[in-house]
Amino acid sequence: MTRKNIKRTLEIDEIIKLYLEGASTTEIAKLSNVSPRYIRMILSDHNIEKRPFGSWKRKYKFIAKCEIKKNKNKLLQQEKKLLSMNIEKVIAFIKHVKQLELH
Structure with missing residues (x-):
């Protein structure tokens, strides 16, 4: 499969690795030239357990x-x-x- 029309600059494996290492979806999205929502979709598609999002990070x-x-x-x-x-x-x-x- 060729990647001629994909604007994503990072491979899916790299995205998953960065997320598991603690990078936020927003940070990964900026690095890979896509939206944070697209990153969350990739993580969901690959059954990666997502952390809570938001500035408060559920500290309660x-x-x-x-x-x-x-x-x-x-x-x-x-x-x-x-x-x-x-x-x-x-x-x-x-x-x-x-x-x-x-x-």
Whole structure:
């Protein structure tokens, strides 16, 4: 097969190698004279697992909804415990004040 009408300047093997070595699709696209979308298409066609794209690079940790719910419930229980402790202190203080008023 001849490459007379292909504007891509890098071979597919070179593109895959660069990507696996850590180069971004945008960097590879500039080197090979094609679009980043075309590079992603080549990677998909050759079953190469792609990294997340974007400036933020997914630095967050994925937390399942059930874990979030569990954490919320735990926090609510802690808040209720603190509130009940504070209410008990307030009641004890009021009783103390009333006893002082009686004397």
